[in-house]
Amino acid sequence: MQQKGQSSDLVLAELKKRRAQDNRYGDGKILCSMCTKPHLIAKKAYELFFESNLGDQGLFPAAAQLEREVMAQLASLLNGKSAGGFIVSGGTEANLLSLQVANKTAGVTRPEVVLPQSAHFSFTKICGLLNLKPVYAPLDNSFTVDPSAVEKLITENTVAIIGTAGTAELGVVDPISTLSEIALQHNVYLHVDAAFGGLVIPFIEKMNIAFDFQIEGVKSITVDPHKMGMSAIPAGGILFRNHKMLDALKTETPYLTENFQYTFVGTRTGASAASTWAVFRALGKDGYQKIVADCIKNTKLLSNGVRASGFSLLCEPTLNILAFRGENTKRLAERLWGRGWFVAYIPRYDCIRIVVMPHVKQKHIFAFLSALKSEKL
Ligand code: PLP
Numbered sequence: 001m002q003q004k005g006q007s008s009d010l011v012l013a014e015l016k017k018r019r020a021q022d023n024r025y026g027d028g029k030i031l032c033s034m035c036t037k038p039h040l041i042a043k044k045a046y047e048l049f050f051e052s053n054l055g056d057q058g059l060f061p062a063a064a065q066l067e068r069e070v071m072a073q074l075a076s077l078l079n080g081k082s083a084g085g086f087i088v089s090g091g092t093e094a095n096l097l098s099l100q101v102a103n104k105t106a107g108v109t110r111p112e113v114v115l116p117q118s119a120h121f122s123f124t125k126i127c128g129l130l131n132l133k134p135v136y137a138p139l140d141n142s143f144t145v146d147p148s149a150v151e152k153l154i155t156e157n158t159v160a161i162i163g164t165a166g167t168a169e170l171g172v173v174d175p176i177s178t179l180s181e182i183a184l185q186h187n188v189y190l191h192v193d194a195a196f197g198g199l200v201i202p203f204i205e206k207m208n209i210a211f212d213f214q215i216e217g218v219k220s221i222t223v224d225p226h227k228m229g230m231s232a233i234p235a236g237g238i239l240f241r242n243h244k245m246l247d248a249l250k251t252e253t254p255y256l257t258e259n260f261q262y263t264f265v266g267t268r269t270g271a272s273a274a275s276t277w278a279v280f281r282a283l284g285k286d287g288y289q290k291i292v293a294d295c296i297k298n299t300k301l302l303s304n305g306v307r308a309s310g311f312s313l314l315c316e317p318t319l320n321i322l323a324f325r326g327e328n329t330k331r332l333a334e335r336l337w338g339r340g341w342f343v344a345y346i347p348r349y350d351c352i353r354i355v356v357m358p359h360v361k362q363k364h365i366f367a368f369l370s371a372l373k374s375e376k377l
Contacts, residue, residue: 023342025357028364032344034168034196036357038275039230045271045278046232052270054087058257063270066277070225073280074237077202078194078221080213084243086263087225087235087273091195092122093264094222094238099126100264101220101240101248102160102189114153115162116145116174120193123162132159143170143315147178154182160189165211166197169346169353170314171321173197173209180217190217195236198223200319203285203292209318213241220245225276228320230283230291230358232275234268291358295320298365299356305369309376314351325351326376335375341368 023030025037052063067087075083088094103111112133115123119136127134135158137149150161161183163174176192183190192211194201198221201209212221220240225231240246249262283291299320303313306324314323323346326332333345333352344353356365 025359028360028367029340030342031354031356031360031368032342033357034227034355035233036228036230037359038226038232039279039282041278041282042230042232042275045274047271049269049271049274052274053267054270054273055261055263055265055267056256056258060270063273066270067273070273070276070280071237071239074198074223075213075239078198078212078223078239080221080239080241082242083213083239084246085220085237085239087268087276088238088263089234089265089268090226090236091120091193091222091224092125092236094195094224094236095120095122095191095193096126096129096264097238097249097262098191098220098222098240099123099130099132099160101245102191103130103132104248105245106159106189108157108159110157111159112155112157113160113162114150114158116150116164116167118143118145118167118169118172118174119162119164120168120195133157143167143172145174145179147175147182150179151182151186154186154188158186158188160191163190163192163211164197165192165194165209166200166319166321168196169321169349170323171196171317171319171355172315173201173211173318176211176218177215180215183217183219189219192218192221195222195224196227196321197319198237199225199228199288200292200295203288204296204319205289205293213239225272225279228292228295228357229276229279231279232271235272235276292320295356295358295360298360298362301362302354302356302365302369305365306372309369309373311372314349320356321353322356323349323351323353325349332372332375336371339371339375341371 052060057064140146163176163179165173223237225235226233311324311326
């Protein structure tokens with residue numbers, strides 16, 4: 001750190017220079033992110049609650065109330081009549097809290113978790129932290145987990161099984177109803193990672209994919225407002241089927257204005273709750289339906305164009321995520337990056353994966369398709 005402070009003008013001028021080196025969602029070239037440009041109101045709400053700390057709620061009752069209201073809205077959206085939970089730092093912390101509850105309530109000496117091969121890498125971190133043995137179940141040819149394989153992998157040490165509603169790589173949805181039957185039969189905890197899909201699936205018209213608390217065996221759900229919810233980062237969400245389940249997370253906080261905390265992160269900004277609350281209020285279900293409908297329409301446009309250029313799709317997109325491959329796909333991904341198109345290359349499927357987020361508009365898709373064509377020549 002330098003000895004003398006600088007004027008705010010100088011500091012900001014330097015920051016603006018640095019900021020110019022970062023990419024911007026608005027350019028429409030970030031095709032590999034599950035986050036997007038937050039809704040304008042998210043920024044304003046964030047600024048309003050910038051100082052608040054949900055780790056010391058007695059001082060910030062308004063922010064705490066906003067969090068309760070956001071969680072009640074998410075619970076209702078996901079059909080959780082008695083559900084309770086928190087805004088957390090992201091999908092990773094949400095998944096961590098779910099397995100913390102599952103593990104504590106099972107009380108097994110050598111705990112194991114059965115999870116799809118497609119489960120998000122956050123579970124690798126979590127299993128390491130909680131000392132859980134991850135047991136991976138294979139996928140079927142639609143890239144969703146094979147439930148019969150899951151059932152065979154359950155042992156007396158299994159504390160939880162995981163299903164994903166909107167996998168990070170392909171956006172597919174595991175057969176949650178079947179996983180639920182298995183979970184109930186074996187009396188095992190079922191967690192659904194809907195970090196991405198939780199704020200997409202409920203807004204797709206005529207989509208009949210059951211993944212939430214309507215399904216009896218689902219004990220907890222991850223759902224992240226900072227992904228398709230268009231809230232500001234950090235805003236993850238964790239919901240438990242019954243708010244009494246939160247007792248397993250209760251930690252005494254001797255010197256704070258509240259006696260207990262439930263999240264892993266201690267000091268956490270109330271701005272996350274405020275920005276999520278504001279976007280929910282500003283968009284309503286109608287607003288989300290429109291945004292999701294546009295993303296799905298653009299995904300279709302992109303998939304038609306990709307096919308017409310001679311590539312094959314790994315699977316028909318379920319949500320707004322598309323994966324395709326051709327010859328030497330890895331090299332193609334590198335060349336696209338070289339031209340400023342930020343796509344993800346997924347080694348395990350040897351494919352390019354694109355997340356068609358709200359910042360990806362039709363004009364960007366046409367421009368991308370023409371870059372793709374010229375790279376192929
Ligand atoms: N789960 C899924 C399905 C995800 O797609 C992601 C992130 O993309 C996560 C969990 C982790 O979320 P975060 O990066 O917010 O911790």
